[in-house]
Amino acid sequence: MSEPKAQKIRLYKVAAEINLSSESLMEFLQKKGYEVKTINTIITEEMMNDIKTHFKKDIEKAEKHQKKVEEFQKKRVDYVEQVETKEKQPIAEEVKVEEPVQVEVQETNEEQKSEIIVEEEPQVIEQKEEKTEEVIQPELKEEKVELQLEDQNIEITQEETKTYITETEKQLAAQKKGLTIVGKIDLGRKKKKQEPKEKQKEKTQEEKQQPQQQKESQQPIVIKPAVSEVKTEEKDAEHKKKKKVLKAKKKNKQGDETSDELIPAKKKKKMKKFEIDKHEVEVAIRKTLLAMDDSGIGDRAVIRKKKRKEKAELQERILEEKELEKKKIKVTEYIAVNELANLMGVSVSEVISKCISLGLMVSINQRLDVETITLIADDFGFEIELVEEFQTDVDADIPDPEETLKPRPPVVTIMGHVDHGKTSLLDFIRSANVVAGEAGGITQHIGAYKVSIDGGKEITFLDTPGHEAFTAMRARGAKVTDIVVLIVAADDAVMPQTVEAINHAQAANVPIIVAINKIDKPNSNIEKIKQQLAERNILVEDWGGKYQCVEVSAKLGKNVDLLLEKILLEAELLDLKANPDRKARGTIIESQLDKGRGITATVLVQKGTLKIGDPFIAGVTHGRVRAMFDERGKKVSEAPPSTPVLVLGFESAPQAGDTFVAVESEREAREISIKRLQVKREQDHRQVHHITLDEIANQISIGGVKELPIIVKGDVDGSIEALSDALMKLSNQEVQVKVIHKGVGAISEGDVLLAAASKAIIIGFHVRPNVNARKLAETEKVDIRLYNIIYDAINEVKSALEGMLSPVLSEEVVATVEVREVFKVPKVGTIAGCYVQDGKIDRKNKIRLFRDGIAIYEGELSSLKRFKDDVREVEKGFECGIGIANFNDIKVGDIIEAYKVIETKKKL
Numbered sequence: 001m002s003e004p005k006a007q008k009i010r011l012y013k014v015a016a017e018i019n020l021s022s023e024s025l026m027e028f029l030q031k032k033g034y035e036v037k038t039i040n041t042i043i044t045e046e047m048m049n050d051i052k053t054h055f056k057k058d059i060e061k062a063e064k065h066q067k068k069v070e071e072f073q074k075k076r077v078d079y080v081e082q083v084e085t086k087e088k089q090p091i092a093e094e095v096k097v098e099e100p101v102q103v104e105v106q107e108t109n110e111e112q113k114s115e116i117i118v119e120e121e122p123q124v125i126e127q128k129e130e131k132t133e134e135v136i137q138p139e140l141k142e143e144k145v146e147l148q149l150e151d152q153n154i155e156i157t158q159e160e161t162k163t164y165i166t167e168t169e170k171q172l173a174a175q176k177k178g179l180t181i182v183g184k185i186d187l188g189r190k191k192k193k194q195e196p197k198e199k200q201k202e203k204t205q206e207e208k209q210q211p212q213q214q215k216e217s218q219q220p221i222v223i224k225p226a227v228s229e230v231k232t233e234e235k236d237a238e239h240k241k242k243k244k245v246l247k248a249k250k251k252n253k254q255g256d257e258t259s260d261e262l263i264p265a266k267k268k269k270k271m272k273k274f275e276i277d278k279h280e281v282e283v284a285i286r287k288t289l290l291a292m293d294d295s296g297i298g299d300r301a302v303i304r305k306k307k308r309k310e311k312a313e314l315q316e317r318i319l320e321e322k323e324l325e326k327k328k329i330k331v332t333e334y335i336a337v338n339e340l341a342n343l344m345g346v347s348v349s350e351v352i353s354k355c356i357s358l359g360l361m362v363s364i365n366q367r368l369d370v371e372t373i374t375l376i377a378d379d380f381g382f383e384i385e386l387v388e389e390f391q392t393d394v395d396a397d398i399p400d401p402e403e404t405l406k407p408r409p410p411v412v413t414i415m416g417h418v419d420h421g422k423t424s425l426l427d428f429i430r431s432a433n434v435v436a437g438e439a440g441g442i443t444q445h446i447g448a449y450k451v452s453i454d455g456g457k458e459i460t461f462l463d464t465p466g467h468e469a470f471t472a473m474r475a476r477g478a479k480v481t482d483i484v485v486l487i488v489a490a491d492d493a494v495m496p497q498t499v500e501a502i503n504h505a506q507a508a509n510v511p512i513i514v515a516i517n518k519i520d521k522p523n524s525n526i527e528k529i530k531q532q533l534a535e536r537n538i539l540v541e542d543w544g545g546k547y548q549c550v551e552v553s554a555k556l557g558k559n560v561d562l563l564l565e566k567i568l569l570e571a572e573l574l575d576l577k578a579n580p581d582r583k584a585r586g587t588i589i590e591s592q593l594d595k596g597r598g599i600t601a602t603v604l605v606q607k608g609t610l611k612i613g614d615p616f617i618a619g620v621t622h623g624r625v626r627a628m629f630d631e632r633g634k635k636v637s638e639a640p641p642s643t644p645v646l647v648l649g650f651e652s653a654p655q656a657g658d659t660f661v662a663v664e665s666e667r668e669a670r671e672i673s674i675k676r677l678q679v680k681r682e683q684d685h686r687q688v689h690h691i692t693l694d695e696i697a698n699q700i701s702i703g704g705v706k707e708l709p710i711i712v713k714g715d716v717d718g719s720i721e722a723l724s725d726a727l728m729k730l731s732n733q734e735v736q737v738k739v740i741h742k743g744v745g746a747i748s749e750g751d752v753l754l755a756a757a758s759k760a761i762i763i764g765f766h767v768r769p770n771v772n773a774r775k776l777a778e779t780e781k782v783d784i785r786l787y788n789i790i791y792d793a794i795n796e797v798k799s800a801l802e803g804m805l806s807p808v809l810s811e812e813v814v815a816t817v818e819v820r821e822v823f824k825v826p827k828v829g830t831i832a833g834c835y836v837q838d839g840k841i842d843r844k845n846k847i848r849l850f851r852d853g854i855a856i857y858e859g860e861l862s863s864l865k866r867f868k869d870d871v872r873e874v875e876k877g878f879e880c881g882i883g884i885a886n887f888n889d890i891k892v893g894d895i896i897e898a899y900k901v902i903e904t905k906k907k908l
């Protein structure tokens with residue numbers, strides 16, 4: 001009992017003590033915010049306080065009741081003592097049979113006590129038993145024997161009751177530890193419930209019989225108490241004792257038929273004092289029993305089992321749903337390959353190879369259509385859910401009625417391997433056009449331009465950068481391109497990127513015109529190129545194929561006009577038409593951050609006519625056309641189909657490849673933009689989540705992958721895409737390059753924070769960090785690298801990656817030297833006179849000293865001399881003097897092996 005309160009007070013016990021079901025108490029505590037899981041939960045002091053406050057009335061009631069019981073008990077004990085004192089006096093003869101009866105009385109009391117104050121019971125019982133024996137022994141032994149024989153049943157009952165009481169007492173005593181709230185009535189009741197019902201019945205009947213027995217035995221017993229009340233009680237006890245024999249007999253013969261009705265009203269009145277308490281107790285017992293019947297131990301176990309089962313089922317269902325949820329990915333149409341891979345938590349290469357197996361040549365940043373996305377997702381066991389916001393009416397590309405269509409210029413993309421002459425060709429065409437057109441116009445790079453050919457015809461060229469890393473741009477080019485000019489240098493050959501270009505064009509079902517360039521070069525071999533193209537299923541016209549072919553010299557401009565003619569011819573065949581009299585619709589070619597003008601983007605209008613003041617939506621951004629410029633920086637007010645224009649008025653930078661749609665009102669534009677942004681945010685969020693998963697998965701499969709997270713910021717969207725693409729391509733099984741963020745604009749504090757959090761480096765292409773970002777980068781130790789040339793960025797990252805690959809250290813023995821003499825030089829130490837047997841020993845070499853074939857020292861040279869001069873190296877066949885740093889124990893016959901450590905960086 002002296003244990004601290006906080007210990008071992010379990011919920012069910014407290015519940016019992018305040019006459020409450022454990023479940024109700026649990027519910028109460030749970031509502032209070034406690035973590036209560038079972039009825040065995042230990043009640044903390046805090047909980048106890050809450051309980052006390054909330055169940056104040058119940059506790060008070062219980063306490064009141066307890067007090068009453070105690071009072072009663074006290075009186076009872078006093079009375080028993082009185083009786084006992086009297087009995088010990090010579091009234092023995094009359095009270096011969098009294099003892100066992102007294103036990104009976106006590107038994108009844110004990111029962112009550114067991115319900116009330118259990119701790120005291122064992123003593124009471126024992127004492128009384130002893131007393132009984134004591135009294136009996138000197139008295140009529142015969143009777144006692146007879147009584148015992150006759151009363152076997154009763155004796156057994158007594159025994160059982162005692163055992164029961166002792167157990168109850170023990171349990172309660174254990175339960176009582178540390179509890180201050182009394183009110184043990186329920187506990188007793190609880191235990192009582194466990195007692196066979198018959199026994200309870202018996203007891204109740206015994207109790208009920210008492211007055212009757214009293215009545216019956218009243219006459220032969222002479223009792224002398226002075227106070228009438230005590231007298232009555234005494235009589236009661238005596239009668240009970242006497243009647244015990246009768247009762248036992250009765251029991252045997254008639255069973256338990258005695259009822260309350262048989263009790264005379266008078267006696268009942270006299271008993272009232274006890275019966276009030278008794279009644280209360282009985283009511284309480286019945287209540288508790290009723291409550292317990294509802295949730296009896298057996299029932300509770302079943303309920304618990306049921307609940308557990310239900311819980312398990314629910315959890316299983318949740319898990320299943322989660323699993324299903326996991327297998328469901330929300331995508332928007334034209335999601336890029338890498339985004340799709342991230343969403344599915346698979347590697348990009350897996351998605352790409354899946355695309356290839358579907359006959360699609362794709363790059364990392366290439367956007368996919370719904371059908372492809374569905375097919376790929378299905379292959380990886382994912383279900384796709386198309387996010388509607390990206391498919392609003394605005395996006396629905398409703399075909400225009402035939403009669404509204406008018407011819408439009410072809411959009412041409414020049415593709416080819418590096419250095420095969422793309423830029424030269426584009427430049428020649430442009431410059432020739434400039435000369436032919438408006439002289440003096442300053443050519444601006446806007447990613448696309450339109451040229452006018454003699455006869456009023458026009459061709460729009462997409463000026464996609466010619467670097468191999470610009471795969472994404474090419475892919476995007478193919479989406480808006482009507483014709484691809486495949487350029488192959490006649491002095492070179494069909495190269496990997498030539499093949500890639502062919503694949504892209506064919507995948508997009510875009511006709512190809514072959515331009516064999518550099519025919520002015522003496523080593524040019526046109527036929528070889530045609531041959532190689534034929535091997536790739538590109539059979540040129542003069543070889544009997546369908547592909548138009550022009551042999552040009554971009555440098556000299558030779559046959560360039562012919563090429564343009566062929567383009568127009570091809571366009572005619574394609575019968576390119578668009579409705580210029582509708583709201584414009586096009587594609588973002590690239591977006592830039594212009595110092596003076598803010599965010600600008602090149603839009604290639606594909607349908608309708610874009611006018612100044614038009615509200616528009618482009619990807620997740622929107623705006624209103626504030627101004628438009630052509631590639632010469634000339635302001636234009638209208639842009640008909642196939643016209644590239646630099647548009648001002650974007651709210652934020654759009655992405656290359658985004659669809660540009662002019663809408664009726666700015667409000668509509670804003671609403672769609674907000675919706676799209678929400679979807680995008682959700683997607684980004686999910687993507688980050690999946691990247692993490694991907695990382696983990698990869699880490700497991702690869703076994704500790706090292707990775708380099710990168711943030712790419714640049715001035716032009718196209719360059720960013722290309723750079724990111726190229727950087728990600730540097731990934732291999734050992735090192736993963738992850739572009740965790742990319743965007744147009746200066747390097748901001750946000751970028752630095754992101755880099756710090758992700759241990760990423762920032763690559764700025766044509767952009768710089770602002771002052772705050774620079775300061776933050778210094779404190780956060782974030783590496784910001786700025787480049788103006790794409791190659792440099794790629795090469796540096798490549799070397800960074802090589803650095804990350806643990807270098808391979810190897811040794812190379814460079815010389816074997818024999819010690820032939822040993823000199824002790826004061827203040828210097830031991831110098832060995834040596835002969836270089838093999839190789840060439842260098843002053844910087846590391847050495848190992850072998851004696852009898854065993855390496856006894858490893859270290860460095862302290863001196864290397866030829867005669868008296870210090871030398872850097874000594875060659876085979878020469879003598880030299882060698883001093884070993886921190887080592888003097890050199891002996892004649894020792895062999896010095898000189899070696900150097902070679903650190904080989906693993907190449908990607």
Ligand SMILES: Nc1nc2c(ncn2[C@@H]2O[C@H](COP(=O)(O)OP(=O)(O)OP(=O)(O)O)[C@@H](O)[C@H]2O)c(=O)[nH]1
Nearest residue numbers: 418419420421422423424466467517518553554555
């Ligand atoms: N002799 C000769 N040289 C050419 C011709 N066309 C291009 N060149 C040269 O080839 C080199 C590469 O030409 P570019 O136009 O830069 O090639 P590119 O395909 O645009 O190269 P990237 O932009 O790096 O992809 C330059 O030095 C050009 O001068 C040509 O018709 N004849």
